[in-house]
Amino acid sequence: METNAVPAAAPVLVARGLFRFRSVDGQQVPIVRDVSFELRAGEFATIMGPSGSGKSTLLHLLAGLDRPSAGDVLLAGENLGAGDEEHRAALRRRHVGFVFQFFHLLPDLTVEENVTGPLRIVGQNPNRHRGRIQNLLELLGVAKVANRLPAALSGGEMQRVSIARALATQPPLVLADEPTGNLSSKAGEEVVALLRSVCARLGAAILLVTHNPRDAAAGDRVMFLHDGALRQAAELTGGPFGVADVFRRLEELGI
Numbered sequence: 001m002e003t004n005a006v007p008a009a010a011p012v013l014v015a016r017g018l019f020r021f022r023s024v025d026g027q028q029v030p031i032v033r034d035v036s037f038e039l040r041a042g043e044f045a046t047i048m049g050p051s052g053s054g055k056s057t058l059l060h061l062l063a064g065l066d067r068p069s070a071g072d073v074l075l076a077g078e079n080l081g082a083g084d085e086e087h088r089a090a091l092r093r094r095h096v097g098f099v100f101q102f103f104h105l106l107p108d109l110t111v112e113e114n115v116t117g118p119l120r121i122v123g124q125n126p127n128r129h130r131g132r133i134q135n136l137l138e139l140l141g142v143a144k145v146a147n148r149l150p151a152a153l154s155g156g157e158m159q160r161v162s163i164a165r166a167l168a169t170q171p172p173l174v175l176a177d178e179p180t181g182n183l184s185s186k187a188g189e190e191v192v193a194l195l196r197s198v199c200a201r202l203g204a205a206i207l208l209v210t211h212n213p214r215d216a217a218a219g220d221r222v223m224f225l226h227d228g229a230l231r232q233a234a235e236l237t238g239g240p241f242g243v244a245d246v247f248r249r250l251e252e253l254g255i
């Protein structure tokens with residue numbers, strides 16, 4: 001399986017000087033503050049930050065689900081801010097798969113229909129991708145439940161289905177927002193390990209945000225977000241890490 005082509009040299013994601021202000025009690029408060037970083041094709045990066053540090057707000061900006069107050073997001077070299085809503089939606093559909101904490105599977109559709117939904121949205125006939133989708137369901141260990149409705153799945157299975165859905169259109173980038181937040185620790189570990197191995201196999205880059213040090217430790221690179229700002233000097237590179245490495249860095253940062 002191949003992902004949508006991205007020139008080898010172009011980062012799959014660039015965030016440049018991102019700010020997002022929100023009105024809180026009549027005051028404009030920065031929720032995301034001057035965030036800049038790049039993600040290379042195939043990289044597995046995590047952002048660790050406490051509850052309320054701005055992780056979801058940042059991911060929504062990166063996916064084009066929300067617009068920054070200042071700064072730019074480039075997906076595979078294309079500027080998300082360059083056009084209207086429709087332009088942003090088109091770039092998102094082409095370049096990004098999103099994995100949510102609460103799965104967001106459609107309850108009346110089977111597992112297979114949920115997974116092929118993004119293909120239909122981009123106007124592709126799922127039957128033409130049958131072998132590839134079957135392979136994806138198998139890689140994620142959910143081929144056996146392909147005809148079930150989401151209500152008949154465990155939490156871990158639901159999240160593995162939503163990873164398959166995120167990968168259905170072969171995006172070069174997967175953004176995951178606390179993907180283990182609603183899972184037992186065993187199911188959560190499985191989900192992160194699968195995300196890592198399946199994306200590596202398909203060549204997709206991952207950016208996973210979490211407040212869970214164990215999940216963060218799975219990254220090749222761990223960034224730290226505090227009060228909406230990245231603590232750039234604290235970034236860990238050369239992972240995956242032991243959870244103790246992440247705790248040590250958190251202690252050094254006092255967060």
Ligand SMILES: Nc1ncnc2c1ncn2[C@@H]1O[C@H](COP(=O)(O)OP(=O)(O)OP(=O)(O)O)[C@@H](O)[C@H]1O
Pocket residue numbers: 022023024031049050051052053054055056057058211
């Ligand atoms: N629509 C909104 N209006 C005003 N403030 C908001 C809004 N959405 C989020 N916030 C605030 O922005 C801050 C960051 O929120 P965000 O959801 O990005 O945090 P998070 O790091 O994802 O937290 P969690 O780990 O709990 O999911 C919080 O203080 C939150 O209260």
Ligand SMILES: [Mg+2]
Pocket residue numbers: 055056057177178
């Ligand atoms: Mg959040």
